Amino acid sequence: MAQLPTVSDVARLAGVSRQTVSNVLNSPAIVLPDTRGxxxxxxxxxGYRPHASARRLRTRTSSTIGIRLDPETNGISGTVLDRYLHALTEKxxxxxxxxxxxxxxxxHDEVDQFRALRDGAxxxxxxxxxxxxxxDRIDWLVEHDMPFVTFGRPWGSDFNDPAVPWVDVDGFAGTSQATRHLLGRGHRRIGYLGWPDDWGIGKERRDGWATAMAEAGIAGDELADLSWRTDDGVPNARQIIERLLADEAGVEALVCVSDSLALGAMMAVREAGHPHFPVIGFDNSAxxxxxxxxxxxxxxDQVAAASLQILFGDGSRVVPIDEADAATRHSLIEPRLVVRRSSHLAPVEEEAGSTRTGNHNRKE
Amino acid sequence: MAQLPTVSDVARLAGVSRQTVSNVLNSPAIVLPDTRGxxxxxxxxxGYRPHASARRLRTRTSSTIGIRLDPETNGISGTVLDRYLHALTEKxxxxxxxxxxxxxxxxHDEVDQFRALRDGAxxxxxxxxxxxxxxDRIDWLVEHDMPFVTFGRPWGSDFNDPAVPWVDVDGFAGTSQATRHLLGRGHRRIGYLGWPDDWGIGKERRDGWATAMAEAGIAGDELADLSWRTDDGVPNARQIIERLLADEAGVEALVCVSDSLALGAMMAVREAGHPHFPVIGFDNSAxxxxxxxxxxxxxxDQVAAASLQILFGDGSRVVPIDEADAATRHSLIEPRLVVRRSSHLAPVEEEAGSTRTGNHNRKE
DNA sequence: CTCACCGGTTTGATCGATCAAATAACGAGA
DNA sequence: TCTCGTTATTTGATCGATCAAACCGGTGAG
Structure with a gap:
C-alpha cells in the first residue's frame, strides 16, 4: 500500500504550497475561494486526512479530554459516571x-497521570x-494551571472561586420536585429515606425534601418522624420499610436519596401487599x-454539555482562565422528575419505548 | 514556566547523545549499565517525560486502543459494555x-472514524x-488490515477464520451451569425464559438450558412446555410469569436469558406470594x-484480558497478523454462576460487601 | 597485515504538520 | 512614476522524538 498522502502531496496536486493547504484546513476564510476549491x-x-500526531506535536494541543475510569462500578447508581461518560463522548x-x-x-497516582498526559500533549x-x-487533586491542577472541570461541587472549598470550575446537579431541587409532585397528588405524610451523611449531597437532598414539606406546613417533630437514614443498598431499604410498615407509622409515600434505596423500598411495599404505595428514587438509572x-x-447530557462549555467555550480550543468570564465557570443543573408507575396510586401505562431493551451483542 | 525538558536536555546533562537517551527508554538492554544509570x-x-505526540509521529504507533461508545445505554444489561470498558481500561x-x-x-460513519483514527496514528x-x-465493519477492517478484535463472535461468518479475531462468553456453558445448579438442588421442572431469537446468543443460551435438562432426562414435549419467549424487559417477564402462575403450570424454578427478564420474574413471583421461587439471571449486573x-x-475482566492478549500478545505492540498463531486468535470465556438468595429455597446471607454501594459523588 | 565483525555510541535525516517571516501581486494615493 | 498598504501565497525553520547509517576501538580469522 502506498504512503499516506500528506499536505505536500495535496499541495503539489493543487499547484499551491503546503501552507496554503494548511490554511484551507485551519483558517479557510483567508484563502481565495477558487484556490480553496x-x-x-x-x-x-x-483522500487526504491530516496526521493528528503531527499536528499535536506542532500545536501542542490534542483536542482530547482525559477522564479517570476505575475498575469497578459500584451499585446501581455507580452507573451515573458511565452515563456521564457516554454523554461526554457524544457532546x-x-x-x-x-x-x-x-x-x-x-x-497521588492520578496526579502523576495528569502530568504524563499533559507533558505528552x-x-x-x-x-x-x-x-x-x-x-488535593484540585489544588495540583490549579497550581500547575492545567485546564480542568469537576463533576461535583468542590465541597470544602469556595464554590465561587473561578479557578475551580465545576458542574453539578442541584440535589435540593431534585428532591423538592419529587416531594411537591407527591404533595400535588394529595399525599401529606411523605417520608424521606436518605444516607446518614450530614454534609454535601446527602444533606442537600434531604434539605430539598424538608423544605418542600415545610412549605406544605409539615415541620418540626412531625417532619422529623418521617425521616430515616441508612447506608445505600437495596437490603438496607427493605429492612427499614418492613419495620416501618409493621409500626403502622402512617407514612403515605416515600422520597429516596437513591434508586437503590427506592428499589428496596418499592419491592418491600409491594411484597407487603401495597402495590400502589408511591416511591420516588434518584438518578433515573436503568x-x-x-x-x-x-x-x-x-x-x-446537560451536565456533559455544560462541562465542555466551561472548558472550551463555544469552540474546541481550551479557554484560558484569564480570558474566561468568572460567571460562566460554574453550572448547577436543574434535574427533572421522571414520573412512572411507582408514584401513581392508579396503575398507568409504561413509559413508551422502555419495554424493549437490548443486549449489547444482539442484532440491531 | 520554563520549557519542558526534551531528550536533548537529558542527553546534555548526562553527557551522552540523544539516541542513547532514546535507547535507555526503549531498549535499555543495549545500553551499558553505568551509562544507563x-x-x-x-x-x-x-523530571523529563517523553512527548507522546512526537513519538507517535515518528513511530506511527500510539499505544492507544479505540472503542466506540454510543450515547444511550439501553436497559439493565446495556451496562455490560460499560463494565467491559472499565476492565479494558484497567488491563x-x-x-x-x-x-x-x-x-x-x-x-458507515464508524468506518470513517476508523480511517481517521488510523491515518492520524x-x-x-x-x-x-x-x-x-x-x-460489514469487519470486512473493512480485514481488507485494510487494521488491527482489531471483536467482543462477540462474528455471527454469520467463519468462527475459525484467524483474520477475524474475537473474544466472547460461552452462553451455552452459562445457562447449562445455571440449570445444573437448580437440578442439583432437587428441582426438575425448570423453566426457561428467553428471547424470541432463533440464532446467535439467544439460541445458544436456550440450548445450554435444553441440553442440561436433557441430561437430566427431561426432553421432548415436557421440555417444550417449559420454554417461553419474549423480548427483553422487566414488564414482559412479569406478564409471562403472572400468566404462568395462574395456569399452575407446575414450574418449580426459572433460568432467564437476561437480568432484566429475571428481575421481572423475581418481582412477579414474590408479589404473588412465592418468596423462595428460584430465579437465575444472566449478566450479573449491578x-x-x-x-x-x-x-x-x-x-x-477475563474478556478484557483476552482481548488485549489477542491484539498485543504479551507486550504492548500490536502482533502482526502473519506472525500470530492462528490458534490464539479466538477466545471463548467460560462464565461463572454467582449464587445469591434468589436461587435458594431457604433464605441465605447476603453476599458480603454488597450492601454498601456508593454514589459517584460521595465522600470516599 | 588486512578485514570483517563486535557492542556501544554518535550523527544527520526524517516523520507531517504549523508558525513566522518573506515575497509577490495589485491598486490607491501623492 | 513611485511609494505604501493590503491581500494572497510561499519559504524556511521548527516541534520532539526515532530511524538508519556511520563511527570507533578492539578481537580474531584468514
Whole structure:
C-alpha cells in the first residue's frame, strides 16, 4: 500500500504550497475561494486526512479530554459516571473532541497521570469526578494551571472561586420536585429515606425534601418522624420499610436519596401487599426505567454539555482562565422528575419505548 | 514556566547523545549499565517525560486502543459494555496502553472514524462491540488490515477464520451451569425464559438450558412446555410469569436469558406470594447484586484480558497478523454462576460487601 | 597485515504538520 | 512614476522524538 498522502502531496496536486493547504484546513476564510476549491478537490481526490500526531506535536494541543475510569462500578447508581461518560463522548464529538481514559490507584497516582498526559500533549484538559472533601487533586491542577472541570461541587472549598470550575446537579431541587409532585397528588405524610451523611449531597437532598414539606406546613417533630437514614443498598431499604410498615407509622409515600434505596423500598411495599404505595428514587438509572420507578433524572447530557462549555467555550480550543468570564465557570443543573408507575396510586401505562431493551451483542 | 525538558536536555546533562537517551527508554538492554544509570539520573533530575505526540509521529504507533461508545445505554444489561470498558481500561493500563473513545451514527460513519483514527496514528487497534450478523465493519477492517478484535463472535461468518479475531462468553456453558445448579438442588421442572431469537446468543443460551435438562432426562414435549419467549424487559417477564402462575403450570424454578427478564420474574413471583421461587439471571449486573439475584457472570475482566492478549500478545505492540498463531486468535470465556438468595429455597446471607454501594459523588 | 565483525555510541535525516517571516501581486494615493 | 498598504501565497525553520547509517576501538580469522 502506498504512503499516506500528506499536505505536500495535496499541495503539489493543487499547484499551491503546503501552507496554503494548511490554511484551507485551519483558517479557510483567508484563502481565495477558487484556490480553496482547487485544494479541496485535491484533498478529496487523494483522500487526504491530516496526521493528528503531527499536528499535536506542532500545536501542542490534542483536542482530547482525559477522564479517570476505575475498575469497578459500584451499585446501581455507580452507573451515573458511565452515563456521564457516554454523554461526554457524544457532546465532545460534536466539537471534534475525543475522550481518553485512564486509571489510577489513588489521588497521588492520578496526579502523576495528569502530568504524563499533559507533558505528552495527550490531553488538553481533564475532567474530575468523584470529588472528595477538600480534594488535593484540585489544588495540583490549579497550581500547575492545567485546564480542568469537576463533576461535583468542590465541597470544602469556595464554590465561587473561578479557578475551580465545576458542574453539578442541584440535589435540593431534585428532591423538592419529587416531594411537591407527591404533595400535588394529595399525599401529606411523605417520608424521606436518605444516607446518614450530614454534609454535601446527602444533606442537600434531604434539605430539598424538608423544605418542600415545610412549605406544605409539615415541620418540626412531625417532619422529623418521617425521616430515616441508612447506608445505600437495596437490603438496607427493605429492612427499614418492613419495620416501618409493621409500626403502622402512617407514612403515605416515600422520597429516596437513591434508586437503590427506592428499589428496596418499592419491592418491600409491594411484597407487603401495597402495590400502589408511591416511591420516588434518584438518578433515573436503568433499573428505575426497567421496573417503572419514578426517579429524579440528573440530565447528564446537560451536565456533559455544560462541562465542555466551561472548558472550551463555544469552540474546541481550551479557554484560558484569564480570558474566561468568572460567571460562566460554574453550572448547577436543574434535574427533572421522571414520573412512572411507582408514584401513581392508579396503575398507568409504561413509559413508551422502555419495554424493549437490548443486549449489547444482539442484532440491531 | 520554563520549557519542558526534551531528550536533548537529558542527553546534555548526562553527557551522552540523544539516541542513547532514546535507547535507555526503549531498549535499555543495549545500553551499558553505568551509562544507563547516568541517563536515568538525569531523567529524574529534570523530571523529563517523553512527548507522546512526537513519538507517535515518528513511530506511527500510539499505544492507544479505540472503542466506540454510543450515547444511550439501553436497559439493565446495556451496562455490560460499560463494565467491559472499565476492565479494558484497567488491563490496558497494566501494559502501558490507553483507551480512546469515539461515537458514530452508524456502521458507515464508524468506518470513517476508523480511517481517521488510523491515518492520524491516534490508535493502534480498535475493539468492535455489538457485532451484528455479517458485520460489514469487519470486512473493512480485514481488507485494510487494521488491527482489531471483536467482543462477540462474528455471527454469520467463519468462527475459525484467524483474520477475524474475537473474544466472547460461552452462553451455552452459562445457562447449562445455571440449570445444573437448580437440578442439583432437587428441582426438575425448570423453566426457561428467553428471547424470541432463533440464532446467535439467544439460541445458544436456550440450548445450554435444553441440553442440561436433557441430561437430566427431561426432553421432548415436557421440555417444550417449559420454554417461553419474549423480548427483553422487566414488564414482559412479569406478564409471562403472572400468566404462568395462574395456569399452575407446575414450574418449580426459572433460568432467564437476561437480568432484566429475571428481575421481572423475581418481582412477579414474590408479589404473588412465592418468596423462595428460584430465579437465575444472566449478566450479573449491578441490579442482580443489589437485589440478591443469582446470575451468570460474564467475567468481563477475563474478556478484557483476552482481548488485549489477542491484539498485543504479551507486550504492548500490536502482533502482526502473519506472525500470530492462528490458534490464539479466538477466545471463548467460560462464565461463572454467582449464587445469591434468589436461587435458594431457604433464605441465605447476603453476599458480603454488597450492601454498601456508593454514589459517584460521595465522600470516599 | 588486512578485514570483517563486535557492542556501544554518535550523527544527520526524517516523520507531517504549523508558525513566522518573506515575497509577490495589485491598486490607491501623492 | 513611485511609494505604501493590503491581500494572497510561499519559504524556511521548527516541534520532539526515532530511524538508519556511520563511527570507533578492539578481537580474531584468514
Amino acid at each position: 482547487r485544494v479541496e478537490a485535491a484533498i478529496d481526490e487523494l 465532545a464529538a460534536e466539537r471534534g473532541l475525543r475522550m481518553m481514559l485512564f486509571t489510577a490507584r489513588d489521588h 495527550d490531553v488538553d484538559a481533564v475532567i474530575l469526578t468523584a470529588t472528595s472533601f477538600r480534594d 433499573v428505575a426505567r426497567a421496573v417503572g420507578l419514578s426517579s429524579v433524572d440528573q440530565r447528564l | 547516568r541517563v536515568e539520573a538525569a531523567i529524574d533530575e529534570l 490496558a493500563a497494566e501494559r502501558g496502553l490507553r483507551m480512546m473513545l469515539f461515537t458514530a451514527r452508524d456502521h 491516534d490508535v493502534d487497534a480498535v475493539i468492535l462491540t455489538a457485532t451484528s450478523f455479517r458485520d 441490579v442482580a447484586r443489589a437485589v440478591g439475584l443469582s446470575s451468570v457472570d460474564q467475567r468481563l
